[in-house]
Amino acid sequence: MSDKVYIFDTTLRDGEQSPGATMNISEKINMARQLEKLGVDIIEAGFPAASNGDFEAVKTIAQSVDNIQVAGLSRAVLSDIDRAWEAVRYAKNPRIHTFIATSDIHMKHKFNKEPDEILEMARKAVRHAASLTPNVEFSAEDASRSRWDFLVSVVEAVIDEGATTINIPDTVGYAQPGEFGELIRYLIKNVSNSSKAIFSVHCHNDLGLGVANTLEAIKAGARQAEVTLCGIGERAGNAALEEVVMALHTRKDYYDIDTSVHTEQLFPSCRRLSSTIGQPLSPYKAIVGANAFAHESGIHQDGMIKNRQTYEIMTPESIGKKGTSIVIGKHSGRNALGTKLKEMGYDLNDEQIADVFDAVKSLADKKEDIYDEDVEALVLEVAYRIHDLFKVKDLSVFSGTSGVPPHAAVILQDFRNDESNPVEIKDVGFGEGPINAVFSTINSLVGIEPELGLYSVNAVTGGADAQGAVTVHISENGLKSIGRGSDEDIIVASAKAYINAINRLERIKQEKKNA
Template sequence: MKEKIIIFDTTLRDGEQSLQASLNTKEKVRIALALDKMKIDIIEAGFPISSPGDFKSVQEICKIVKNSTICSLARCVEKDIKIAAKAMSKLENFRIHLFLGTSKLHIESKLKKNFKEIQEMAIKSIKIAKKYTNDIEFSCEDAGRTNIDELCNIVESLIKNGVTTINIPDTVGYTLPNEFKKIISKLYKRVPNIDKAIISVHCHNDLGMAVGNSISAIQAGAKQIEGTMIGIGERAGNAALEEIIMAIKTRKKLLNFYTSINHKKIYQTSKIVSKICKISIPINKAIIGKNAFSHSSGIHQDGVIKNKKNYEIMVPKDIGLKRKKLNLTSRSGKAAVKQRMKEIGYLEKSYNLKKLYKKFLELADKKGQIFDYDLESLAFIKNYNMKKKYFKLKNLKIFSEISGKTIIFLKILCRNKIKKIKIKTKNDQIYGINKAFNKILFIKTSLKKFKIKYKKKNNTTSVKINIFIEYKNKKFYEENTGSNVIKTYIKTIIKIFNNIWKFKKNRKKIQKK
């Protein structure tokens, strides 16, 4: 019979305390709502004693969360415990999470006490917490480096005094999976009353072992895993919950566990956390990274077209992600080109695949990524000229007024005619530029995404701009590098409008055929 693993999320506590700027109440509530919809079992909403803002956030989260158990952190100090309980007092059921260092290093150098004094502090704090709730979790901080005899001793004592969840943290990400598994196994063998509490683990990622340690711990008997969305947290972060959840789901036959998580909310929740916390998700991040379900190699693309299981161990829709199109580059094979042509509505009998693929490779070597409008033109236009331009920038002047407004004067050559554009904007120059181009050049587009990256070298700053624009349900992409943001953006937009013009012209020719 499969056992349930409890998922404890500490994004709003351990994750938040690692950010450059604290989150406000509104931001924390948004994340808490997303976690609740994802059906996280326990949400550690904050550390109420740490600031009035954190206290208020915990109070507000208690009002809106419907399914998850709310938990607050407290040191083994009476005031901490009272404030934590007060922040959650509107709830009938809540958890207080106590913590205290148990390793020799923490006891002697940080707390300036001995092991007996630590035990006494722990028991005293448990008695105080029990006045407010029976759901008490206790973390043996730095358990990964705690003497195993002393760890067994304190765990037994904590359970005896009413702790319902014992957390064994690898606080500094020091242990390795086989080592951490042994610690949990020894606790189960040597602590006589261990069956009366849930054993939890909270692993940090300093050596990149947080997820591995967490999985090895549940194999040894732990029933709760603590972590954060996208792995944010102190130093190198915490165990990434999306990785743990999907590992349990994907390897369910081997692990024989399950969670109550709504998997289809994983991607959306990770994006919310990323946006609010201003932490970008690496493109190669497991489960939720941009490349997690992307295939560029021709061999891989061919394998995925034939059977997705050849190169995918999970389905994108399981995390709430729509399947992405194959990324067409010079590494792509004929199978990927043929598949994409089929997806945009062209059967192989309507074009010559061999000739198309030859042209495709030539263009991909020059351009990088190939889009649908490129494929159509390569397949059906005899003399498709990528370099041919309809719009050319002839003159550009940028002025800044004292009022804070920016005035941009443009002269654009449209085939044989010069068009003058004047853009006047205060805050959103990008919006103003797009609006003006749509109006003057009579092409209605929608800006979907743009990125600006700054680079410093030898006291010189350069800017790289990537833009995705949509026109008639087709995406057009270009990038450019320069020294001025507005100038570089305008040049990139002109490149895209040239591609759109070519697409319009070529589409008419294709339709006539």
């Protein structure tokens, strides 16, 4: 047996069949090129007989990539096989992938045919495909629920007819790792001509075992894994490419198996797919999720600071991510906060760190996410005792359909010259809407015009009288700040959040100047 597993990516075929993952031809070509950059061995580009659009996509992909095999899927129907060949023949290394079901339940209820008839259909299909290309793959659909002795007969027959890759799918995610591995061993041992073909597996994830079954099959002798980026696919999806590859990579001591995948392209590839199909990566997704290399627990953070191998079995750089994230939150430890503050450029003594630590804990009880800007603001407020420069005292806003532009009257308290005796400053300004009018007026009063990067509103509580929580992100000359405010009136909450962000921005500017 080879010490290499071929990675057969079916993101563009099985993956695209999942709800919400449809791609146009241009998107498929871009993904195919990224998969080539990733280093997969075979791309299953589509099902050419399914539609003219699928045919054109497979044909165009075959013409667009160079160093990768391109497969087209077909039923064990001669016209399907011809259509697949017409699409993939333009590839430098084309493959026809034909399939037919071999389980009793499929043969009876889907085909209404006897096993001998199915066997003959498989023979004819592979014989015809092999007359077009020497690169033929045969799949026994629903193999994990098929009779093992019948599978042996079918696999022997199609290898005799010219199949060079034999795929044993767990089509409905029914198999358990131990029995699936045993099935692969049984076939390799009992199929008389098994040495003439590479055995492959295609495992669905209905019971959450797609990756486990794939790895067990590899351990049993399978040398091709059919996978998708992020595990997308029909129903609960497929075995995830990044999980299979990194399991083999991280536990080479156990599997002693290589792949051709460039692991540092895993995260960029998954991120590209997420952007293309408009489905965000779950933060808890293995390997590529936002939390995969993030640590909030104080015990974990302390271990990571001392030696990252205490809690990370692979490096984020190995999959193409920038680095580990030490997340500051209510579970964080003081040591982690001190390290974080040093990374941010603050050299605080133990007493100051303790004050900031208590403030972080208090803030974490009130809000879900704590950003670096939050920590920085707490340093300035608690460690350096810098107070707010501005507060909202009053505001009124006009907006309607009368033709008069939206405008806002804002009164601020200005503490810049005297923290105990603020000066009232007021102005009226216009805007494209009521919020824009408020922000423009505040800019005029404080004398800066930061760039607004994000504005979001969320309900703090339910019901018609829910309090609104507003978050704004602003920046000026490369300095960033986050502000938050809450009120039953969204416009008032927006003004509070904007002033909060400006106060933080001004503190950052003052601290940078002092430093």
